[in-house]
Amino acid sequence: MSATTEHIHIDPTEKRWMIASVILLLIFFAAVTVAGFMLGIQVPTRERRVDPNTVAEQPPWSEPGVREIVPGEEYEVYVLAHRFSFTPNEIEVPVGAKVTFYVTSTDVQHGFKLQDTNINFMAIPGQVSKLSTTFDEPGVYPYVCTEYCGLGHAVMAGAVTVTEAP
Amino acid sequence: MAETTTKTPVYALTREERRFVGLHLVFAFAALTIGSLFGPLQALEHAGLDLYPTLEKFGIQSYYQGLTLHGVLNALVWTTFFITGFLTVAIIRGFQRRLAYPGLNQFGFWTMVVGLLMAAVPLLLNKATVLFTFYPPMQASTWFYLGLTLVVVGSWIEGWGFYATYWQWRKDNPKTRTPFIAFASLITMVMWQIATLGVAAEILGLLLPWSMGLTDGIDPQLSRTFFWFTGHPLVYFWLLPAYVSWYGMLPKQVDGKLFSDSLARLAFWLFLLLSVPLGFHHQFVDPGVPAGWKYVHAILTFSVFFPSLLTFFTVIASLEYGARQRGGKGRFGWIRALPWSNPSVTAQLLAGILFVFGGIGGLANAAYNVNLVLHNTAWVPGHFHLTVASAVTLSFIGISFWLVPHLTHKPLWQPKVALAGVWTYFVGMLIFSNAMHTVGLLGAPRRTTLGLAPYVPAEWSGYLWRVGFGGSLMWIGIMATIVVVAVTAFRKKELPEGEFVDVPVAESIEDPQRTPVWLDSWKPWLVGTAVLVLLAYGPQLIDQIFGMSATSPRIAP
Ligand code: HEM
Numbered sequence: 201m202s203a204t205t206e207h208i209h210i211d212p213t214e215k216r217w218m219i220a221s222v223i224l225l226l227i228f229f230a231a232v233t234v235a236g237f238m239l240g241i242q243v244p245t246r247e248r249r250v251d252p253n254t255v256a257e258q259p260p261w262s263e264p265g266v267r268e269i270v271p272g273e274e275y276e277v278y279v280l281a282h283r284f285s286f287t288p289n290e291i292e293v294p295v296g297a298k299v300t301f302y303v304t305s306t307d308v309q310h311g312f313k314l315q316d317t318n319i320n321f322m323a324i325p326g327q328v329s330k331l332s333t334t335f336d337e338p339g340v341y342p343y344v345c346t347e348y349c350g351l352g353h354a355v356m357a358g359a360v361t362v363t364e365a366p
Numbered sequence: 367m368a369e370t371t372t373k374t375p376v377y378a379l380t381r382e383e384r385r386f387v388g389l390h391l392v393f394a395f396a397a398l399t400i401g402s403l404f405g406p407l408q409a410l411e412h413a414g415l416d417l418y419p420t421l422e423k424f425g426i427q428s429y430y431q432g433l434t435l436h437g438v439l440n441a442l443v444w445t446t447f448f449i450t451g452f453l454t455v456a457i458i459r460g461f462q463r464r465l466a467y468p469g470l471n472q473f474g475f476w477t478m479v480v481g482l483l484m485a486a487v488p489l490l491l492n493k494a495t496v497l498f499t500f501y502p503p504m505q506a507s508t509w510f511y512l513g514l515t516l517v518v519v520g521s522w523i524e525g526w527g528f529y530a531t532y533w534q535w536r537k538d539n540p541k542t543r544t545p546f547i548a549f550a551s552l553i554t555m556v557m558w559q560i561a562t563l564g565v566a567a568e569i570l571g572l573l574l575p576w577s578m579g580l581t582d583g584i585d586p587q588l589s590r591t592f593f594w595f596t597g598h599p600l601v602y603f604w605l606l607p608a609y610v611s612w613y614g615m616l617p618k619q620v621d622g623k624l625f626s627d628s629l630a631r632l633a634f635w636l637f638l639l640l641s642v643p644l645g646f647h648h649q650f651v652d653p654g655v656p657a658g659w660k661y662v663h664a665i666l667t668f669s670v671f672f673p674s675l676l677t678f679f680t681v682i683a684s685l686e687y688g689a690r691q692r693g694g695k696g697r698f699g700w701i702r703a704l705p706w707s708n709p710s711v712t713a714q715l716l717a718g719i720l721f722v723f724g725g726i727g728g729l730a731n732a733a734y735n736v737n738l739v740l741h742n743t744a745w746v747p748g749h750f751h752l753t754v755a756s757a758v759t760l761s762f763i764g765i766s767f768w769l770v771p772h773l774t775h776k777p778l779w780q781p782k783v784a785l786a787g788v789w790t791y792f793v794g795m796l797i798f799s800n801a802m803h804t805v806g807l808l809g810a811p812r813r814t815t816l817g818l819a820p821y822v823p824a825e826w827s828g829y830l831w832r833v834g835f836g837g838s839l840m841w842i843g844i845m846a847t848i849v850v851v852a853v854t855a856f857r858k859k860e861l862p863e864g865e866f867v868d869v870p871v872a873e874s875i876e877d878p879q880r881t882p883v884w885l886d887s888w889k890p891w892l893v894g895t896a897v898l899v900l901l902a903y904g905p906q907l908i909d910q911i912f913g914m915s916a917t918s919p920r921i922a923p
C-alpha cells in the first residue's frame with residue numbers, strides 16, 4: 201500500500217456540515233467574548249484569602265451585614281456562610297443601588313444564589329466570593345445555599361428586602 | 367427479534383475471557399440496580415413524598431446518604447466496571463488476538479473490586495456521606511478515599527494490559543491501520559489515564575494525608591481544581607465507549623457501514639486532545655480561579671463541540687446508509703426502516719436522541735455567563751441525566767442486549783420486555799429532565815431536600831410533581847431492562863448447538879488502509895495533548911499549589 205493512495209475521504213455533504221460547524225463555533229466564541237468583555241457580565245474572580253478559623257472575629261466579617269458607601273447608590277454586604285444559616289439572614293437595600301456582596305464560609309463549602317439576579321457563586325472556606333448587582337424592582341429576593349453542606353442544608357437561606365427609593 | 371446469531375463467528379472469545387468480562391458486568395449491573403433505587407426516591411422527595419423515614423430500617427439514614435450512593439454507584443461504579451469489561455471485548459475482538467497478559471488485566475480487575483468493597487463499607491455505614499464529589503473540608507472515612515483510589519488504579523492497570531496487547535499486535539502488523547474499535551478503546555483508556563492524574567493528586571497529595579491526621583489542614587479551593595481536572599474528562603470517559611459502539615458496532619446492527627473511517631478517527635483524536643484542558647468550566651463561580659482563565663476554558667469547552675458535531679454527522683450518515691440498504695426511502699422516511707424491533711438498536715437510538723437534547727443544554731452550561739444562572743441548580747442534574755444516565759447508560763444497556771448473549775451463549779430473554787423497558791425509560795426521562803431543567807432555571811438548587819426547604823414558591827410545585835412522575839417511570843423502565851439482562855445471564859436455555867452471537871463490528875465504506883498514517887500515529891497527538899494541558903492548566907496549577915493555604919480542619923458531614 202503506497203502512501204499516494206492515502207487520503208481523507210470527505211463526502212461533499214459532510215464537508216458542508218464541517219464548515220457549518222466551524223462557523224457555529226466562531227459565533228459561540230464571539231458571543232461569549234462579547235458578553236464577557238463588552239456587556240460586562242461578570243463571573244467571580246480572585247478577591248482575597250482569609251483564614252476560615254478566624255475570619256468571623258476580624259473586620260469586616262466580625263460585623264457582617266450592610267455597609268452604606270454612598271447613600272441610596274452604593275452598598276456593600278458582608279455575609280458569612282456556616283452550617284446551616286447565613287449571617288445575616290435578612291438584608292435591606294434600596295432599589296436602584298449598586299450592591300456588592302462579599303461572601304465566605306467558616307466551615308465547609310456552601311453556595312450562595314440570590315434568586316432572580318446574576319449572583320450565584322460558591323462560598324469556599326479560605327476564599328472570598330464577590331459580585332455586584334443592582335435591583336431594579338422592589339421586593340423580596342431569597343438567597344439560598346446551593347451546595348450540600350450537611351443534614352440541614354435545605355433550610356440554609358435568607359432574604360434581601362429591596363425597598364422603594366426613599 | 368433480538369440478537370442475530372451466526373454459525374461462523376469471525377473471532378470467538380475464549381471461555382475464560384467471556385467469564386472475565388461477564389464478571390465485570392455482574393458488578394456493573396449490581397451497582398446500577400442499587401444506585402438506581404434511590405433515583406425515584408429523590409424524585410419523589412422533590413414531589414413532596416418523603417419515603418426516607420421508612421428507609422431508616424434498612425440502614426439508610428438520610429437523603430444525602432442515599433444521594434451519595436446514587437452518585438457513586440451509578441456515575442463511578444456502574445460506568446467504570448461496564449467500560450473496562452466492554453473495552454476488553456473491543457480490544458480482543460478488534461485485534462483478533464488474546465490479551466497479552468491476561469493476568470495483568472485480572473489483577474487490575476480485582477484491584478477495582480477490592481477498592482469497591484473498601485469504599486462500600488463506609489458508604490453503607492453513613493461514614494462517607496460526602497456525595498460523589500467528596501469536597502473537603504467535609505471529611506469521609508479514610509477507607510472511602512482509599513477505595514476510590516484502588517478503583518481508579520485498577521482501571522489503569524486494565525488499560526496497561528490493553529496497551530501491551532496493542533504493542534504485540536503492532537509488532538506483528540507494522541503497516542496495518544489499527545482496527546477501529548480497538549483504536550477507539552485505546553484512546554479512551556489513554557485519555558482516562560491522563561485525566562485521572564488530577565484526582566490522583568487530590569487524593570494522594572491532599573485528602574489521604576489529611577484524613578489520616580498527617581496534615582492538619584486542607585485547601586478546599588486547590589482540591590476543587592484537582593477534582594475538576596478529572597471531573598470533566600470523566601464525562602468523556604463515559605461517553606467514548608458509547609461512541610465505540612455508535613461508530614464501530616451499531617452501523618453493523620442496522621446493516622450499514624461506518625460512513626467515514628478517517629473522520630471517525632479524527633473525532634477520537636480530538637476528544638483526546640480536548641477532553642482534559644477545560645475543567646475550569648466546572649469552576650466558573652469559584653472565587654479562587656481568575657476570570658481570565660475561566661474565559662480560556664470556556665473557549666476550549668466550545669471547541670469540543672466540533673468533534674461532537676462530527677460524530678453527530680457520521681453516526682447519522684452510517685445509520686442512514688444501513689436503513690437505505692434495508693429498503694428505506696425518503697428524506698426522513700428511512701428512519702422507519704431501521705430495525706426498531708431490536709431492543710439493542712432501539713436503546714442506542716433513543717440514547718442518541720436524548721443526547722441531542724443533552725448536547726444543546728450543555729452549550730448553555732458552557733457559556734460562562736449563562737452558567738451564572740444555572741450553576742448548582744436542578745438544571746444541572748436535569749442535564750446530565752440526558753448524558754450519563756441516557757446517552758451512556760441506555761447505550762450500555764443496549765450493548766448488553768447482545769453482549770450478554772454473546773458471553774453466555776444464551777438467547778435474550780423477552781426482547782419485548784426489553785423494548786418496553788427502554789421506551790418507558792425514554793418517556794420518563796423526557797418528562798423528568800424537562801421539568802428539572804425548567805425548575806432549575808426558576809432557581810431550584812440541586813442536592814437539596816426541597817420538601818424541607820422554606821423558600822420553595824408555589825410556582826415550582828407543578829414541575830416538582832413532574833420530576834417525581836417522570837423519575838418513577840424511569841425507574842420502572844430501567845428495572846425492566848435490568849431484569850431482562852439478569853434473567854438472560856442466569857437462565858437455563860442455551861442457543862441452539864453451533865450458533866453464536868457475534869460481536870457486531872461494522873466495516874467502513876472506505877478501506878481503512880487508505881486512511882492517512884497521521885490518523886493512526888500516537889506521537890503527534892500525545893505530544894499535542896500534553897502541550898495543551900500544560901498551557902491550559904500549568905500556570906494555574908503552579909499558582910494554586912504554591913499559594914496553597916491549608917487552613918481547613920477536618921469536619922464531619
Ligand atoms: C432510575 C432513574 C433515575 C432517577 C429517577 C434519578 C433521579 C435523580 C435525581 C432526582 C437527582 C437529583 C438529586 C438532587 O440533586 O438532590 C439525581 C442525581 C444524580 N443522578 Fe440520578 N436518577 C436516575 C438514574 C441515574 C443514572 C442511571 C445515573 C448515572 C449513570 C444517575 C446519575 C446521577 C448523578 C451523578 C447524580 C448527582 C448526584 C449528586 O448531586 O451528588 N442517575 N438523580
Ligand SMILES: [Cu+2]
Pocket residue numbers: 282283284309310311345346347348349353356
Ligand atoms: Cu450550606
